[in-house]
């Protein structure tokens with residue numbers, strides 16, 4: 001049985017934040033779950049995907065976050081408890097349904113998880129999604145630790161049903177990827193079939209209907225404000241003349257700082273866990289009781305601006321600070337010492353001195369940047385496109401997209417010139433092609449193509465842009481941990497009852513006239529095919545098909561031979577300098593291949609001018 | 622309860638997350654509160670994996686610069702890179718088996734000299750326990766048991782509020798049967814290796 005399905009109420013187990021959140025949803029009786037995977041949220045959905053295979057929970061990987069939320073909206077309006085999870089930037093994609101779903105509301109509880117990523121451990125920006133709650137008018141809850149995340153999920157479902165509105169549950173990476181002990185609770189039985197009651201004058205958002213629905217939303221926000229005011233999720237700890245207001249993970253840094261500085265008698269803390277609408281009366285009362293207040297929140301001054309406005313309304317003139325040069329930054333994430341020092345400085349308390357050893361004079365430590373895996377098919381495709389374009393002396397722009405292949409922008413491949421969001425490769429290519437005379441070759445992965453590349457491609461065909469789109473089809477969503485996507489053969493997951501969508505059929509149906517299929521591990525043939533596609537005026541698409549080597553390894557589909565370098569090697573190092581596969585290393589200045597890392601793609605063997613790279617007889621297992 | 626802060630740094634694939642989980646389980650059975658956090662964004666693509674474990678009455682799951690009581694490094698250059706997490710009272714345990722980053726493997730960077738590296742760490746911290754954990758893992762029967770070797774050394778220092786028996790129980794519950802003997806042997810070898818340093 002899946003560990004998150006165990007009944008044992010009262011048992012204490014060690015859980016990752018994302019597991020704790022998934023368990024919370026299970027305890028709340030979630031019956032329907034949708035997602036598009038994205039770090040740091042991915043393990044929530046991964047666990048629910050596994051659970052769905054051994055229970056009556058419905059789970060789906062949707063094609064993108066917008067689709068995911070629309071599917072979820074229907075389930076919730078059929079009365080089912082529904083969870084829809086995504087990373088913070090995913091909510092941008094889902095923002096369209098979000099805004100009007102707030103008008104329409106829900107019947108069964110709907111919780112939308114936004115996993116924010118301060119410091120951008122694995123994201124293109126660090127936007128603060130608390131503003132989505134304000135923008136949409138939806139209630140927002142934010143846990144401060146792993147154990148609380150589970151309890152708060154249950155409260156989020158209850159709140160959603162009570163208010164008949166979706167609730168946004170916001171986490172940050174440090175909640176998702178921390179582990180702690182969690183007490184298991186009862187699992188509420190799932191209700192897996194609902195019924196949709198037709199009610200077009202509340203569901204069909206034509207202007208006349210929406211005008212009424214907006215009135216309803218505003219009323220709901222008032223009700224939510226009363227809930228927030230009374231909620232135990234907004235609480236005050238401690239006592240003293242000084243005040244700290246904080247949210248999320250910052251609470252743990254603040255609590256540790258108070259202990260470290262031994263100032264429990266001087267500081268009280270207001271933790272905001274229900275952060276939209278804010279508990280106005282509670283905050284005003286708290287401010288009235290403080291001599292001076294510090295706001296500790298990662299990201300934007302969301303609380304700070306609201307709290308200052310409240311102080312003004314209440315006619316309070318105490319000093320309130322948060323973001324400033326000397327205190328907290330809007331950048332990145334916080335850490336315990338940073339919070340402790342800011343508290344000490346602001347309230348004029350003795351701080352613990354910094355004690356880190358000096359490291360200024362350490363020898364330079366070589367960087368360890370992430371790299372495409374040994375035998376990754378993307379490396380081969382990038383090399384081939386680059387070689388083809390060089391041989392044709394093209395002045396190229398390479399817009400790329402979001403996935404493992406984004407790493408191709410690093411030298412020596414240097415294939416990636418522009419990326420802003422999922423799907424931007426093909427659409428930005430359209431703009432570059434019109435605005436310049438350069439040749440534009442865009443890269444997109446299979447999952448990203450399904451996510452948001454198709455509309456850009458249709459745009460290219462309709463507006464007749466002169467671009468080449470390379471679809472890197474490795475039959476899996478690799479970057480986020482090998483989730484399925486619509487192009488994947490679900491037999492690989494031992495699952496039946498799924499459809500499968502062929503990329504080349506979509507490309508053809510979109511009206512692309514020049515379509516080339518390549519097998520990237522056949523270097524010469526691929527280069528000559530790529531050249532033809534690059535010559536074509538108009539939209540040409542190259543579909544480069546080869547399974548992700550890491551995934552192939554995990555499903556035991558990897559060929560069983562590795563390569564080695566014979567003494568024919570003249571040490572030109574073309575292999576290292578041009579494709580930089582991590583299976584290479586230098587030993588006494590000679591290039592060698594690590595037989596354990598090598599997966600036998602044979603790309604290097606085909607580019608070695610001396611034919612010095614040969615397969616080993618049979619890999620020792 | 623006293624707070625003890627441990628940072629573990631490793632290269633993707635060295636099994637430090639499993640080692641952290643075992644420490645967490647052992648703490649659970651010992652009744653010691655523990656908060657852990659991990660950063661493993663691109664671990665499978667050869668990047669650095671870092672976990673932090675805070676034992677005792679603290680709530681933070683991460684550790685600021687200078688505040689680690691123990692730094693456990695699975696790879697020497699990564700240990701050195703994380704040295705700013707230590708203070709003069711910290712204990713550092715590191716394997717001396719290098720996994721050169723790809724930049725070094727292709728001649729685009731210089732790997733730090735291991736003697737100098739040890740001297741540097743020793744001069745700035747309270748104690749350095751450094752040995753080739755890979756060799757011991759091989760001796761135990763599986764290069765994948767480096768993490769167990771290092772766990773053994775970690776427990777031997779007695780800085781964590783966790784006993785060898787408690788961690789061994791966790792190893793038993795978290796290890797596949799066929800690897801169990803190797804893992805326990807690797808643990809013992811690491812424990813003994815660290816023991817030699819305590820005499821110094």
Ligand code: SF4
Nearest residue numbers: 373376404478548549
């Ligand atoms: S996980 Fe797959 S797609 Fe990603 S770098 Fe590795 S081989 Fe390439």
